[in-house]
Amino acid sequence: MQAIKVKHPEVLAPAGTPEKLRIAIDYGADAVYIGGDAYGLRSRAGNFSFDEMKEGAEYAHQHNAKVYVAANIVAHEQNLAGAGEFYRQVRDAGIDAVIVSDPSLIETAITEAPGLKVHLSTQASATNYETLNFWQNEGLERVVLAREVGIDEIKEIRQHTDVQIEAFVHGAMCIGYSGRCVLSNHLSLRDANRGGCAQNCRWKYDLFDIPDNGQKRELLGHGPDGKLEEFSMSAVDMSMIEHIPDLVEAGVDSLKIEGRMKTVHYVSTVANVYSKAVRSYCEDPENYQLDPAWVDELWKVAQRELSTGFYYGTPDENFQLFGKRRRMPRYAFVGEVLAYDEVTKQVTVQQRNNFGVGDTIEFYGPNFAHHTQKVTDLFDDKDQAIERAPHAMQIVHFTCDAPVKPGDFVRANEEK
């Protein structure tokens, strides 16, 4: 019997730089989102110039992928001038859509850059189908749901609207409704809705009340380990790798990965895993099985514990960072493969982090290609034997038993 195929949703990866854009696409992302100068929420994440956008879009289109520009600030009076011109330039650079949250900027994009597709950012906290209908009526192509929406709710939303649905599946999350948090404005004078968030939710707070005597009364408690636990509002990260079928069946059109500030190591790994999982499922849903190696792989780039966010109910205390941190596996990104010689079995690597003889390293490449290798010899670019490769961008070669490809990455477990 022929396997029944299901519609393949897009895997949407973050790309903070032109290099990461190419890598995300090489590693299987169907689309990437990037930042544009003035209107993006990650003002500190590498933003793209219009030329870089154009090159990025060309690269993506050659590979059947799309590029979106996040322009999701909530504008104040002084941010309005120039918005129309910005959107026209983005459109003319060949960008496939802009991700916007401020209604005034949505209107500007639609009226002043006709032809440019617009997606509603998660910052606008869209949580129900009538809201999606409202935005579709405005001419939007897609709505990124609030992270507070559960799987069953997505199914219901899908039944009541045909606007495209994008949902976060991986990465760090706000503890509050995105857009409805100005802790940073008030505690740090940095506007969370204009890219300035100081992550104040992750701070450690005191918790108290003030009884009638006017004196502060501490209410902090002790964790299971007996240690004083300060009040905090820090969410663990999200990972939906174990629930790809649920997302696809619920009708999500685009699975979004958070992390425009994240490293090449993260972007390549996460794009690789999700695109592999989604492809496997869509090609043969009936016989799909989660490969534990995918989960392991994600843990290699995890910075915090992982959870399913709001997808299966309101998150309890286990979905927040309290008490002792679980120890994360720590992997360092150590290099990129430049060449491999099948005859001599020598791999040439450009170093990104110190490694050397005796280390166990792991090669990985697009399509989930993996090879683990113990480094038994090491030579510099003058063929001199060395013990370690300590210099950034240093070119070295060594024996690698299995064939690897130029562009593959190398990581090493730091816990020896």
Next chain:
Amino acid sequence: MTELVTTVASLDQADQLLAAGADRLYLGEDYFGLRLPHSFERAELTQVVELAHQHGKKVTVAVNAIFHSDRIKKVAEYLRFLESINVDEISIGDPGAIYLLTKEQINLPYIYDASDLVTSSRQINFWAKHQASAAVLAREVPYEEMVPLAKVITIPVEVLVYGATVIHQSGRPLVTNYSNFVQEHLDQADRQRGLFISAPHHPETHYSIYEDINGTHIFANNDVDLMSVLPKLSELKLNRWKLDGLYADETKFVEIVKAFAKARDLMAQQALDDQQLAKLDEIVHDNQAPERGLDRGFFDIDPNEVK
């Protein structure tokens, strides 16, 4: 003409507020509205509407929650109810509710209120084009930004002149989650419990925090009090003033409303001087809960200071 909009905590208080000079009462039910001093059942709500109308005053009902699928289904019916009891206006923060107004052909003006998100004239005018009757200006808009904004807006904006400012809404029960993790369990995390958090290295700060069916809400360190700068608002013709009694004592809140009403009246007669303003501000301070501070929020902040 300046309009004083005040929250309502009870039918009794509604009566006193109207006598104190409130022009518009703001109230609602927690299921549909956010951060209200009291959750009014339909019967009670109807009484307040009738009372206000007897006094020739108006009522705005809060329908500004962020709706999930379970609740959006009940919004249309609620809106029809509000229409049937002749509510003058509703507040909306979720565009889904605007969509319903049109779809269901419900004839209710709305003020757009998305707490911190309405920050520019262009956005205000966007909602105006979508039939909003007014918009609630984010508290994070400083005076210097109000000046150019006020010149180009096509509908009135409402400015919070007194009360608590929300700075965070989470869908998670943040206090309960914390309390479940630690050994010392807190039995209550609602507004009445009076919980605060303070920022690291700033033990003097006191951000109110509570949970209800709309999640967890956190408020600015001090309540807003713009009494001393009312003439500046007036000059800009920002004449819809909101007083929020969420954290105020019922009776004392009426006194505060009286002070603002007095300022409004004197200003209308062009008889408000600095001395009187200072005196009225003193009344506000005298009636402020001792554990809560007052300041002008973002009003005086230089926009360039905000990163």
